[in-house]
Amino acid sequence: MNHVEMCKETNYWVRTLRKGFDLPPLMFTMEEIEAITVGANLVHRIRDPKLQEAAESVLSKLQHIVPKELRSYLASPRFYVSEGDAVRPEGIELLDVRNAIRSCRKITITYIDEQGRRSRRTIWPIATIYYVDVTLIAAWCELREDYRHFRADRIVQSEVLEDRYAADSGPMMAEWMAKRSQNS
Structure with a gap:
């Protein structure tokens, strides 16, 4: 045993x-x-x-x-993997995001949208989405009261909070996935 x-x-x-x-x-x-x-x-x-x-x-x-x-x-492998175009995020540590997801901790972020507008948000991170050219954080946004995707490279400041959200994030994940497939 x-x-x-x-x-x-x-x-x-x-x-x-x-x-x-x-x-x-x-x-x-x-x-x-x-x-x-x-x-x-x-x-x-x-x-x-x-x-x-x-x-x-x-x-x-x-x-x-x-x-x-x-x-x-x-x-010396017999293949090549290109470097890709993703920008390394500077305002948030992706390790902190993964740890926050595992421990169901909220994160406060300062975010700059595509028009250059700055906002401060408290998010409940549920997934990290890695694309070749960008990394997204899928989260429940308290400000918008809905699921949102945040580009990690547009987060200029972040702090993992002591505050937690529901420990069983399975239903949140299922709801996010359902919304995501509807929008595809």
Whole structure:
């Protein structure tokens, strides 16, 4: 039997096995290695430094577990992923957004719309949407009392609040998805 717990020092979920139990070897096909490598390289396009670090960590771990004859494919893959056009947001840390989503915390933002108008809003972030050229934050906007999308590169200031919204954001996510599909 195994046990899963969060390691406080590293913030990783750790699965520990009872004494005498081993994990089976982790093997990947060439296509799986390429999929992981392409995915990790695509993360660089979205300009999220913490996700980029995580992607590098995944590739580093993969380098240590794949057989020697496959390591060259990780070191110099046979494909190219372009840099993309996304601008790195300066007024908000995307890690803070992901953490706020996980902990159901509200965020106050100062936002500049496409006409250059500035507004201050309190949002309930429910999803981060990564496109090649822009990152959006899907959220319930208290000012508009509706779901809105906020371009991360147009947020000039932000603060994660202690205030929380309903911990079960599943219904919010479903409602947002339904509205999104109606507008498509």
